[in-house]
Amino acid sequence: MSNIPADLSYTKSHEWVRREADGTVTVGITDHAQDLLGDMVFVELPEPGRALKAGQECAVVESVKAASDVYSPLAGEVVAINEVLSDSPELVNKAPYGEGWMMRIKPADAAEIDDLLDAAAYQAQIENEAE
Amino acid sequence: MGKRTPLYDTHLAAGAKLVDFGGWDMPLHYGSQIEEHHQVRRDAGMFDVSHMTIVDLRGERVQDFLRHLVANNIDKLKLPGGALYTCMLNAQGGVIDDLIVYFVEPRWYRLVVNAATRDKDLAWITQQAKAFAVEVRERAELAMIAIQGPQARDKTQRALGDIVRAATALQKPFTFVVVGDLFIARTGYTGEDGYEIMLPATQAATVWQKLAAVGVAPAGLGARDTLRLEAGMNLYGSDMDEITSPLESGLAWTVAFEPATRDFIGRAALEAQRQRGAVAEFVGLVLLDKGVLRNHQIVLQNGEKIGEITSGGFSPSLGRAIALARVNGAVSGDCQVEIRGKLLDVQVVKPPFVRNGKICVTLPA
Numbered sequence: 001m002s003n004i005p006a007d008l009s010y011t012k013s014h015e016w017v018r019r020e021a022d023g024t025v026t027v028g029i030t031d032h033a034q035d036l037l038g039d040m041v042f043v044e045l046p047e048p049g050r051a052l053k054a055g056q057e058c059a060v061v062e063s064v065k066a067a068s069d070v071y072s073p074l075a076g077e078v079v080a081i082n083e084v085l086s087d088s089p090e091l092v093n094k095a096p097y098g099e100g101w102m103m104r105i106k107p108a109d110a111a112e113i114d115d116l117l118d119a120a121a122y123q124a125q126i127e128n129e130a131e
Numbered sequence: 132m133g134k135r136t137p138l139y140d141t142h143l144a145a146g147a148k149l150v151d152f153g154g155w156d157m158p159l160h161y162g163s164q165i166e167e168h169h170q171v172r173r174d175a176g177m178f179d180v181s182h183m184t185i186v187d188l189r190g191e192r193v194q195d196f197l198r199h200l201v202a203n204n205i206d207k208l209k210l211p212g213g214a215l216y217t218c219m220l221n222a223q224g225g226v227i228d229d230l231i232v233y234f235v236e237p238r239w240y241r242l243v244v245n246a247a248t249r250d251k252d253l254a255w256i257t258q259q260a261k262a263f264a265v266e267v268r269e270r271a272e273l274a275m276i277a278i279q280g281p282q283a284r285d286k287t288q289r290a291l292g293d294i295v296r297a298a299t300a301l302q303k304p305f306t307f308v309v310v311g312d313l314f315i316a317r318t319g320y321t322g323e324d325g326y327e328i329m330l331p332a333t334q335a336a337t338v339w340q341k342l343a344a345v346g347v348a349p350a351g352l353g354a355r356d357t358l359r360l361e362a363g364m365n366l367y368g369s370d371m372d373e374i375t376s377p378l379e380s381g382l383a384w385t386v387a388f389e390p391a392t393r394d395f396i397g398r399a400a401l402e403a404q405r406q407r408g409a410v411a412e413f414v415g416l417v418l419l420d421k422g423v424l425r426n427h428q429i430v431l432q433n434g435e436k437i438g439e440i441t442s443g444g445f446s447p448s449l450g451r452a453i454a455l456a457r458v459n460g461a462v463s464g465d466c467q468v469e470i471r472g473k474l475l476d477v478q479v480v481k482p483p484f485v486r487n488g489k490i491c492v493t494l495p496a
Binding site for chain 1: 148159160163164165353357421422423425444445452471
């Protein structure tokens with residue numbers, strides 16, 4: 001069973017979003033996503049400062065199996081990236097909600113976060129996908 | 132639902148992630164593909180390869196038949212107990228499959244062919260066998276377990292004791308012994324020492340558990356693929372197929388043109404290809420930048436396309452991406468591979484990348 005923390009928001013494309021105290025959000029991929037992809041061997045992150053649209057490709061994760069796009073959960077500007085992943089992509093497998101975070105985004109409109117899935121809705125979606 | 136090997140329940144109980152492979156539900160990994168890879172390079176791992184197709188050929192003229200059927204020369208096997216890697220070609224010189232031939236008795240040979248090509252292989256072999264009155268019999272009731280790694284032979288002998296004692300006599304790779312119900316070959320698909328054991332399906336789970344008990348860890352198809360790629364071993368369907376010849380797939384060493392009188396299927400086409408010259412080269416690539424090489428990525432030199440990756444992936448032993456690629460003619464100097472619109476530098480090398488636990492390519496620091 002994959003881990004879906006209740007305090008995060010989610011996208012249908014398996015990203016998670018956490019609100020930070022400074023008004024930014026932290027983004028990564030879910031435990032379910034990393035489990036499907038298998039051992040990570042490379043993570044390509046956007047340049048800080050890049051402007052993203054909601055749903056836009058913003059990173060690539062490459063596992064032993066395949067390359068997969070990561071999509072921006074909301075519109076905004078990349079204000080920080082997790083540079084440790086460059087040498088330690090396996091953190092995405094080991095701690096997808098912790099040390100495996102990918103980027104921090106300053107949302108153009110914080111209200112967009114409310115449109116994302118909550119933990120229960122995301123859980124329901126991955127159960128649907130399994131059928 | 133796919134076909135299941137006799138070890139299916141064992142894999143489920145071990146927490147394997149199962150995937151479809153050539154119509155079979157097979158373990159991709161049991162947790163971490165990369166750890167399984169290292170386990171085989173450093174110690175010993177085991178693979179369920181029961182999906183592979185075992186075919187016994189019997190008849191007075193079975194040797195004549197094999198001299199015709201396959202591109203390598205079975206006369207290299209002087210005595211029973213020898214095994215030979217070869218391609219089976221069509222009349223155009225394309226590869227129908229790659230396989231291992233085992234010389235059991237002068238009138239009995241065994242073939243192990245790929246699972247994904249089973250139907251076409253059996254149809255082709257059966258059709259060709261008619262003229263030689265050779266009996267073709269699939270041995271679907273047999274399972275097959277590959278135990279691979281520097282400790283594989285020791286651990287197998289410890290786990291199975293008396294029943295594999297005779298296998299200690301296997302002094303060289305590509306030899307085998309038959310001990311009761313077990314057919315034990317010193318072959319593999321990882322670049323490490325070890326055994327491949329064919330045995331009755333009913334005994335597979337017991338043997339697997341005995342091996343597990345001495346610390347032979349299960350490994351899935353994921354690790355099998357990265358191990359064979361590091362070892363520079365071709366994968367049928369990716370590195371060669373019915374429209375590519377062994378000469379342009381790094382397999383010229385498996386084609387026996389001598390003696391010139393041996394008329395194997397595909398010979399005329401290969402000779403014509405050699406005479407025309409300009410046969411594509413098959414090379415290894417190591418990615419110097421970060422990223423992962425994948426099948427079908429384009430290889431370039433001076434901005435021109437010179438070839439394509441046939442098998443690419445991440446090499447756990449090198450910590451870099453590696454690939455096998457088919458390129459136009461001899462290549463030297465700097466090359467690039469296009470990954471998501473970017474050109475990344477690769478070094479051209481001669482496979483293998485890794486054999487017997489040792490890295491065989493020299494890379495810039």
